[in-house]
Amino acid sequence: MDILNELLAWFGDPAQWSGPAGIPARLGEHVYYSLLGLLIAAVIAVPIGLYTGHTGVGGFLTASLANFARALPTIGVLFLIVLAAGIGLVPVVAALVALAVPPILVNTHEGVRGVEPRLRDAALGMGMRGREVLFGLELPVALPLVLIGMRTAAVQVVATATIAAYVGVGGLGRYIVDGQARQDLTMMLGGSVLVVALAVVSTLLFAGLRRVLVAPGLRAESAAAR
Secondary structure, three states: OHHHHHHHHHHHOHHHHOOOOOHHHHHHHHHHHHHHHHHHHHHHHHHHHHHHHHHOOOHHHHHHHHHHHHHOOHHHHHHHHHHHHOOOHHHHHHHHHHHHHHHHHHHHHHHHHOOOHHHHHHHHHOOOOOHHHHHHHHHHHHHHHHHHHHHHHHHHHHHHHHHHHHHOOOOOHHHHHHHHHHOOHHHHHHHHHHHHHHHHHHHHHHHHHHHHHOOHHHHHHHHHHO
């Protein structure tokens, strides 16, 4: 109870809500790093996943590279890039991109490859060709799985963006790193709670996007499959 009271007092302190080290500023930094990493990863992974899923070319290589990237320790990647590029935003975003690409890439590839052949045959029979089949049939059908990959990547990125604090960049990780340096458990818990809350908001956001972007029939089908 003492820890809970101290945590509530920490959040209730007006000093925590103003200035460059306040919660709004740190939260804004964290969201910026996370969004930037996620968007760059999506720009890289979604087109590749669509191509390999649609054509069947390079699917095994894509999955192998994605699984290899998953095995890379993010903090190790971060410090390697810091050694090469120096301290700043670039190594942080690069590490987050490396973390986010695999789930987006694999889910996009598998979503497109999972479209039933009879649907493709029907589309071809209607005169659809190439990109029309991809964007008119395969992508809409694969969209639930693509969004799951994006949601998984978003949660991982939000949680991992705390590493920005280790290389002198801001974000919510500053509360964890600075709290550890000062042996301030309340500050560390406060930062952790904020990161968890942001991850939950990210999950809810993608749930909302799913309701807006995915056709009701596909929502029901994907829910039944799970």
